[in-house]
Amino acid sequence: MAELIVGIDLGTTNSEIAIVENGQARVLTEDGDPILPSVVGLSEDGRLLVGRAARNQWVLAPDRTVKSIKRKMGQDVKVQLGADQFTPQEISAMILRTLKARAERELGTPVVKAVITVPAYFNDSQRQATREAGALAGLEVVRILNEPTAAALTYNPAAGGEVPADGAAPAAPPAEHILVYDLGGGTFDVSIVHTEGGVVEVLASHGDTQLGGDDFDELLLDAVADEFQEMYEVDLRENRVARARLLRAVEEAKKRLSDHAFTRIEEEFIAEKDGVPLHLSTEVDRADYEALIRPLIDRTMECVQHALDDAKLTAAQIDQVVLVGGSTRTPLIGRLLEERLGQPAHREVNPDLCVALGAAIQGAIIAGQNVGSVLVDITPHSLGIKCLEYSDELAFRPNEYKFAPIIRRNTPLPASRSEVFCTVMDNQPTVEIDVYQGEGDDVRRNHRVGRFMIEGLARVAAGNQLVVQLDLTLDGILKVSAREKSTGLVKQITIENALARYAVAERAGAQARLNRMWADLESLLPGGAGPDGGPGGDPADPGAVGLPAQGGGLISAVPPSVPTLDPGPREGQRESVQARALLEKADRVRAKATAEDQDELDRLAGRVRDALTDRRWGDLQAACNELSDVLFYLEDA
Amino acid sequence: MPDPYTVLDVPPDADDETIRRRYLELIRQYTPEHHPDRFAAVRAAYEKVKDLDSRVRHRLFEAGKDDPIEAIIEEAACRTPRRRAGLRAILAAVLAAP
Ligand SMILES: Nc1ncnc2c1ncn2[C@@H]1O[C@H](COP(=O)(O)OP(=O)(O)OP(=O)(O)O)[C@@H](O)[C@H]1O
DSSP states (O other): OOOOEEEEEEOSSEEEEEEEETTEEEEOOBTTBOOEESEEEEOTTSOEEESHHHHHHHTTOGGGEEEOGGGGTTSSOOEEETTEEEOHHHHHHHHHHHHHHHHHHHHSSOOOEEEEEEOTTOOHHHHHHHHHHHHHTTOEEEEEEEHHHHHHHHHOTTOSSOOOTTOOOSSOOOOEEEEEEEEOSSOEEEEEEEEETTEEEEEEEEEETTOSHHHHHHHHHHHHHHHHHHHHSOOGGGSHHHHHHHHHHHHHHHHHHTTSSEEEEEEEEEEEETTEEEEEEEEEEHHHHHHHHHHHHHHHHHHHHHHHHHTTOOGGGOOEEEEESGGGGSHHHHHHHHHHHSSOOEEOSSTTTHHHHHHHHHHHHHTTOOOSOEEEOEESSOEEEEEEEOOSGGGGSOEEEEEEEEEOTTEESSEEEEEEEEOSSTTOOOEEEEEEESSOSBGGGSEEEEEEEEOOOOOOOSOOEEEEEEEEOTTSOEEEEEEETTTOOEEEEEHHHHHOSSOHHHHHHHHHHHHHHHHHHHTTSTTOSOOTTSTTSOOOOGGGSOOOOOOOSOBOOSOTTOOBOOBSOSTTHHHHHHHHHHHHHHHHHHHHSOHHHHHHHHHHHHHHHHHHHHTOHHHHHHHHHHHHHHHHHHHHO | OOOHHHHHTOOTTOOHHHHHHHHHHHHHHSOTTTOHHHHHHHHHHHHHHSSHHHHHHIIIIIITTTSOHHHHHHHHHTSOHHHHHHHHHHHHHHHHOO
16 A cells, blocks of 8 residues: 555645545545634633634634734744744644644544645745644655645546556546636635646746735724724724624625625624723625725736746636635636636635645655656746846946846756856855845845855956756755865755754754643543654654755856856955955056056055955945045046 | 757657657656656756757757857758758747847
């Protein structure tokens, strides 16, 4: 029997766990319910609550309850839960652990390996945080899978049945372009996928990791609270419990508006004024609600257009539009998509379950089960390094924040690319490799994923060539290496380690704490404790996943703009680069200057050199300013 | 650098459709999970020859980067009529390139 690898959709509002059995994917249920609300809480007596129980108490005890933690994944923040503070990874780990226990109870075997989905647009640190959460929950995360890709896998017409082991396609289903529009509780993704002969290729992905049904709730909450405030001069948002009740009420109203043209929101005794209880009772109609959320939906439509452009397709070339995520039940979305794409969208029967099902299918593929699908996924973000750029005019002041992409977005994974860069200073001993993810031309608009120094370079003239290679694995783990071409000196890092949120000791502490809380919870669960060996065992090192493919010789020539690397060390780096450019210029100008001016130039250049040698950055700046003033004057003369 | 036609095991005059079919076949055989190196090689080869544009670029700047331009033109011109249409396309692509 093939190894068991479960699929988990770790959602903003809801999470699910699924498996593939006899070639069929199915979601595991508890008391008939496939959905585990992604809510974690502490009961009054300090016990851990996960799922429905936590969600129910949220209205009464918002300070002992955490929801929508996914929106904080990858951020360096802590959330308060009762008396303690937790990282987003720890909270997510509690949800994962609950799902793991659910599967173990139903299957009667330990569950150790999992595929966990994330929004396609999650960046590197958000993905790392998700792995970290898996490890804390005692799961080896064998793959981080993009949600829309997972959904597309369930939709692959070739999938489902067993196929001949030689990898030949079953009766050839037609080639199709599928657009997957995924709007859940907290995130939005759109992907364009091409399926043909059992191969599912992702062509382009776009999205917004901070846009979802939660935002619709907030907008509606504000509108209702404003109206209430106008009537009674009481702001419901100021009282945590009142706010929580209102939020629950508007979410319910929002869902009703998907099926009805108008609905009422009623909450009795929601506030008090001068000792008199106040009741909330109002009517919302769909048109007003749609006007409220329209700007957000428009943002998603822009992403759809971006994805089409990236895939080099027109709307007419899309064969199927598939809706994924609970929020796509909003009729406005179907309407606007149809307007834009000229065809009705195909609503999945269970838009909230197909991501977990797809994750299970991917798990089965990794486990070596032949499910008739092969997935070719892409990186939705470009990856590259920071470098210096001397554009002609500005040679005087090089752009030091130039982003040089090495792996471009929408490149299929695993990807391995390299570029050649050169040093800018003579005898430059060190270079800093500063790695970013994003599409901005300026690194300051992108997301830093890690950096390191390569030291001990040969003492040669500027222009020493360095080959910077990026290897990106199937689940977005990045390895960066820099090699000095002339000597073969190499330095590399795996960003996974560079970004790990926990020191080893810290992780052990977090794990112990989770174990304690979990033990309390287990004792309350029907059917007793989960299987041994699961929780508390040492979680498999997330780094154990297969290393990226070595590049198939994809070395490109020096890029056209010949970006050059930042010279190290960091401190004073900017000043010294400017100073060097200035000195070169002084040399040029000197040739044409009068003897008197030459003396002046020599004196000022001498001061710049001294400050540079002694690394007096403050003095250097002052000396540079003076020199550049004189140069300015002489150049114009 | 391995020759993409060898990696894909298709003749150098294979058309889009043949190349695409062969690529899908190989991808099913060498999945990214189980044969990452082979998969990457197949992908890279496919990118180089998947359509006329890519093939022209590959012929001119990779396979033929040390050939004199006359040799390339001659090669294109001396084939069957079908290939001569290819020359027009080659020149168009080369001229259109920025
Ligand atoms: N009938 C409905 N009409 C409108 N919205 C709905 C409806 N049913 C559920 N939703 C919304 O769908 C969202 C939950 O969807 P889903 O379970 O797919 O998200 P998730 O997987 O938790 O989130 P994400 O994928 O963003 O991490 C919630 O915001 C919920 O209010």
